[in-house]
Amino acid sequence: MILLADSGSTKTDWCLVNEKWEVVKHVETKGLNPYYHSIDSIAYEIEMSLMSEIREYKINHVYFYGAGCEFDKKGDIRRAISLSVKCDSIEVDSDLVAAARALFGSQEGIACILGTGSSSCLFDGEKIIDTVPSLGYVLDDLGGGSALGKYFIRACFKKQMPEDVVDRFLLAYNMNIETVMDKVYRQPLPIRFLANVSPFLLENKDVPKINKLIKDCFREFFEYNIVKYDNYRDLNLAFTGSISYFYQDFLKDVAEEYGLTISRILKSPVEGLLAYHKKGI
Numbered sequence: 159m160i161l162l163a164d165s166g167s168t169k170t171d172w173c174l175v176n177e178k179w180e181v182v183k184h185v186e187t188k189g190l191n192p193y194y195h196s197i198d199s200i201a202y203e204i205e206m207s208l209m210s211e212i213r214e215y216k217i218n219h220v221y222f223y224g225a226g227c228e229f230d231k232k233g234d235i236r237r238a239i240s241l242s243v244k245c246d247s248i249e250v251d252s253d254l255v256a257a258a259r260a261l262f263g264s265q266e267g268i269a270c271i272l273g274t275g276s277s278s279c280l281f282d283g284e285k286i287i288d289t290v291p292s293l294g295y296v297l298d299d300l301g302g303g304s305a306l307g308k309y310f311i312r313a314c315f316k317k318q319m320p321e322d323v324v325d326r327f328l329l330a331y332n333m334n335i336e337t338v339m340d341k342v343y344r345q346p347l348p349i350r351f352l353a354n355v356s357p358f359l360l361e362n363k364d365v366p367k368i369n370k371l372i373k374d375c376f377r378e379f380f381e382y383n384i385v386k387y388d389n390y391r392d393l394n395l396a397f398t399g400s401i402s403y404f405y406q407d408f409l410k411d412v413a414e415e416y417g418l419t420i421s422r423i424l425k426s427p428v429e430g431l432l433a434y435h436k437k438g439i
Contacts, residue, residue, distance in 0.1 A: 159174055159175070159176060159182065159215045159216060159217050159218060160174070160175045160176070160177070160179070160217070160218065160219045160220075160221070160435075161173070161174055161175075161212075161217050161219070161220045161221070161243065161245075162175060162220075162221045162428070162431060162432065162435070163220070163221070163222045163223065163224070164223050164224070164253070164256055164426060164427050164428050164431065165189055165190045165191070165222065165223065165224035165225060165227075165253070166189050166191075166224070166225050166253065166273045166274055166275070166399075167189045167191045167194065167225050167226075167273075167274040167275055167295075167304075167347075167349050167350065167353075168188075168189045168273070168274045168303075168350055168353060169186055169187070169188060169189050170186065170187045170188065170189055170190050170224070171184070171186055171426055171428050172184070172185040172186070172187065172208055172212075173428055173432065174212050174215060174217075175432065178436075179432055179435060179436035181432070182215070183211065183212060183215075185207070185208050185211045185212065187203055187204070187207040187208055188203055188207070189225070189274070189350075190203060190204075190224060190235070190238075191224065191225045191226040192224075192226045192227065192231040192234045192235055192238075193226040193231065193294070194226070194346075194347060194349070197234050197237055197238045197241075198238075200234075200235065200238035200239075201238040201239075201241040201242050204238065204239060204241075204242040204243065205241075205242040208242070208243075209242050209243065217243055217244070217245040218245055218246050218247070219245060219246060219247045219248075219249075220239055220243060220245055220247070220248045220249065221249050221251075221431075221435065222235060222236075222239060222248065222249070222250045222251075223250075223251050223252065223253055223255060223256030223427070223431070224250070224252070224253055224256075225252075225253045225274075225275060226252075227250050227251060227252045227253070228252050232250040232251070235250045236248050236250050253271060253277070253427075254269065254271065254277055254278075254279045254286060254289065255286060256427045256431055257269040257270070257271050257279070257398045257399075257427050258279055258281035258286060259427075259430065259431060259434045260398060260424060260427030260428075260429070260430025260431045260433075260434060261396040261397075261398060261422055261424065261427070261430060262281055262283065262394065262396065263283075263430075263433070263434055263437070264283045264284070265283050265394065266280075266281055266282050266283045266393065266394070267280075267281055267393050267394030267395065267396055267421070268280055268281070268384060268387060268390060268393050268394070268395050268396070269281050269396060269397075269398070270379075270383065270384070270395070270396065270397045270398070270399075270402070271302075271397070271398055271399045271402075272301050272302055272379070272397055272398075272399040272400075272401040272402035272405075272409070273302060273303065273398075273399030273400050273401055273402075274295075274299075274302055274303045274304055274349060274350070274353040274400075274401075275292065275294070275295060275298075275299040275302045275303075275304060275349070276292065276298070276299045276300055276301045276302035276305070276379055276383065276399075276401075277289070277290075277292035277383070278290055278379075278383040278384060280387050280393070288387060290382065290383045290386055290387075295308075295348070295349040295352065298382075299349075300375065300378040300379045300382055300383065301375050301376050301378060301379030301383075301401070302353070302399075302401055303352070303353030303354075303355075303356045303400070303401050304349045304352040304353045305352075305375055305378075306353075306355065306356055306359055306371075306372065306375055306401070307351070307352035307353055307354065307355035307356060308352050309371055309374075309375055310327075310355055310358075310359055310368070310371060311338060311352070311355060313367070313371060314327060314328075315335060315338070318367070319367055319368075320365065320367065323362060323365055323367075323368070326362075327355075327358055330358060331355070331358070356401065356404075359371075359372060360404055360405065363408075369408075372405060372408050373408055373411065373412055376405075376408060376409055376412040377412055377415070380412060380413070380416055384416070384418075385416065390418075391417060391418065394421045395413065395418055395419070395420050395421060396420060396421050396422040396423065396424075397409065397420060397422070397423045397424070398423070398424040398425070398426065398427045398430075399425075399426075400425060400426075402423050403423055403424070403425035404425075406420075406423050409423070
């Protein structure tokens with residue numbers, strides 16, 4: 159059996175597949191970003207939430223793609239997986255590689271991720287040849303769920319949103335300025351708290367100021383993560399991630415402002431990754 163995983167900062171999608179790359183079982187666990195979790199905590203989550211569901215199967219190979227899986231962090235993830243999953247081979251790569259392979263296969267283009275966080279890369283059909291570095295949710299993640307949440311919460315408390323919208327938001331999330339400060343500056347994983355605001359924005363997308371906030375956030379993503387690539391107007395542009403999927407009407411409108419057309423949007427790269435590996439590219 160083969161285990162394929164796509165991990166963001168919020169959740170990890172695991173697919174157990176047979177030698178024909180047919181899905182046998184799907185399991186969802188928490189996000190396993192090595193910048194936010196220790197090796198032991200990642201191994202514990204895998205053991206308790208994943209292996210409890212698939213322990214009966216013999217795993218021969220693991221393909222793990224994840225946010226934060228770059229540089230020396232690849233080794234951390236590989237070690238964490240090996241503590242719980244006994245198999246012959248473990249391959250670890252970044253979420254950007256996952257996005258590029260899922261969206262383009264062996265074709266070239268600009269692959270973008272808009273989920274809890276955000277990032278982009280230039281893919282030549284085989285490998286990533288350029289990228290605009292992602293600097294995490296404090297400095298970056300423009301266009302992602304955490305940025306949308308951060309910008310909206312700030313607008314609420316800075317009196318930039320209609321009072322009725324603010325009141326509904328605070329009531330729906332049982333929130334005040336004290337709880338916001340606590341969750342952002344004292345509690346673990348504030349990125350998840352910020353991204354959790356996204357459903358409220360989607361439900362209230364027709365409020366003019368929310369509509370503008372969403373588009374402004376996506377414009378920032380285009381300015382910092384797409385137009386910086388040479389010949390970006392001549393390349394295919396595609397997105398994966400929950401934010402790009404659920405906000406795709408906004409995203410397409412902003413792309414049009416830049417004279418661009420989005421060729422593909424995937425909610426998750428898993429389907430594309432299964433096709434990629436099945437072809438043996």
